[in-house]
Each structure stands twice: as C-alpha cells, then as structure tokens.
Amino acid sequence: MIHPTAIVSSRSQIGEHVSIGPYSLIGDKVILESGVEIAGHVVIEGPSEIGSGTRIYPFAAIGLPPQDIKYRGEETRLKVGERNVIREYVTMNRGTIGGGGLTSVGNDNLFLAQAHVAHDCIVGSYSIFANTASLAGHVTIGDHITLGAFTGVHQYCRVGNHAFVGGYSKIVKDVMPYARTDGIDPKCYGANTIGLRRKGFSNETIRHIQHAFHLLSASKLNTSQALERIKAEMTGIPEIDYLIEFIETSERGVIR
Numbered sequence: 001m002i003h004p005t006a007i008v009s010s011r012s013q014i015g016e017h018v019s020i021g022p023y024s025l026i027g028d029k030v031i032l033e034s035g036v037e038i039a040g041h042v043v044i045e046g047p048s049e050i051g052s053g054t055r056i057y058p059f060a061a062i063g064l065p066p067q068d069i070k071y072r073g074e075e076t077r078l079k080v081g082e083r084n085v086i087r088e089y090v091t092m093n094r095g096t097i098g099g100g101g102l103t104s105v106g107n108d109n110l111f112l113a114q115a116h117v118a119h120d121c122i123v124g125s126y127s128i129f130a131n132t133a134s135l136a137g138h139v140t141i142g143d144h145i146t147l148g149a150f151t152g153v154h155q156y157c158r159v160g161n162h163a164f165v166g167g168y169s170k171i172v173k174d175v176m177p178y179a180r181t182d183g184i185d186p187k188c189y190g191a192n193t194i195g196l197r198r199k200g201f202s203n204e205t206i207r208h209i210q211h212a213f214h215l216l217s218a219s220k221l222n223t224s225q226a227l228e229r230i231k232a233e234m235t236g237i238p239e240i241d242y243l244i245e246f247i248e249t250s251e252r253g254v255i256r
Contacts, residue, residue, distance in 0.1 A: 066119030
C-alpha cells in the first residue's frame, strides 16, 4: 500500500493498513498509526505522530520545523490524533523548546485547504478550520469550534469550546466559549445558539448561556460587573462555570 515512488525513511514506523501515495516523503521518526491514508505529494517530517484513521491530502506539509527565529534545530514534536482530515496544502509545525516542545492536535478535526497550525499550538477535537484559517504560535483551541475562512489567531490567544468565529476575523484576544465572534475588529454577537442546538444542548442550558452573553455583551455592565451578576444568578451550571473560569483566567482579555 506504499507507492513505489514514495520515499519512506527506515527510521519511521508504519502501522497496519497504511497507504502512502506517489511522491510522498515520510521522514525520520515519523509514526503513522493504523489506517492512516497519505495521498500523493505529502511531506511529513519527524518527530511526528499521526493517529489512526487520519487522512492527509496532496501537498500538505506536516511536522516541519517551527517558523520561529529562535529555533536552533532542537528535537521537538508534533502529535496529531485520530480520524483527522487534513486537506490540500495544510501546514502543521513542530513545537519549540521555549513553548514546551510539542504541537498537539486532537481527534476528529477537519482542516480545509491551506489552514495552518503553528508551533506549540494545542488544538482540541471535533473542530472545523475553514480554508486558510491560521493559528500563530502558542494558541489554544478548545473542542467543537468553527474558525471561518481566512481567520487569523494571534499568538497566545485561546478559543473556548463551542465557539464560532466568522470568516476574515482578526483574533487578538481570547474568544469566549459558546460565542459568535466576527470581524476585522472583532466583536461578540452573543451565544452560538445554532451550533449549541446542533450539538444537543438542552433548551434550558441554551437559555442560561444566552442570558450570560446578554449580561456580558449587550448590557451596560463592564466585565467584572457582568461576572458578578452571572455568579449571583447562575453559579453551579457546568457550562456557566466554565465560561466564568475561562474569562477569569484570560491573560489577553476576552472579545466582547
């Protein structure tokens, strides 16, 4: 299942039922777990690990050195989880020593053409990166997130679970979980209600989240005042507790 024109290092580990297409290059210290599908003209360098059932399309460049001027050839890693779909020209870089040495991607994500995951990013699971959505270094992405086409996320920003970010957005602060965020000068437009319904959130939970976003984004309260109201009215609801914790631990501030 390895095309004769592919170049596969003897120092790589290839699992069962792996396919590697024509002219692809699998470098040293690459681990391809069972059922991985590599199309033609893909480059994967190591140390990198690609989880079972992941599919990588032509011209993707995975596990190459970080685009960081401080990088001096140290051995760092990329770990990609299971059942990810990585489309054409996607790039994912290994970590840096200063950032912990690891770039990590979870399970069941969809990366559309030309998306980019930079060094030391931590990406969760079940998310969609639309065409050319790009993460700078040290970004943290939660679970069940949609990043619109051509969205750029600044270094050290976080995007919370179940957030939706519209296309062409410029993210320079943290994106709150459950939020709809959009714009070159981005703004929060309330709860990601459609996405929450699609994920099976109850109507009661959605109402609580909507009320919290009304206090955060549509009232005349500042962030501290809004949080106090939310704590007074809705503490003990897991989704609201997570929202409060996310905002209170933000180092860059949140987009309101």
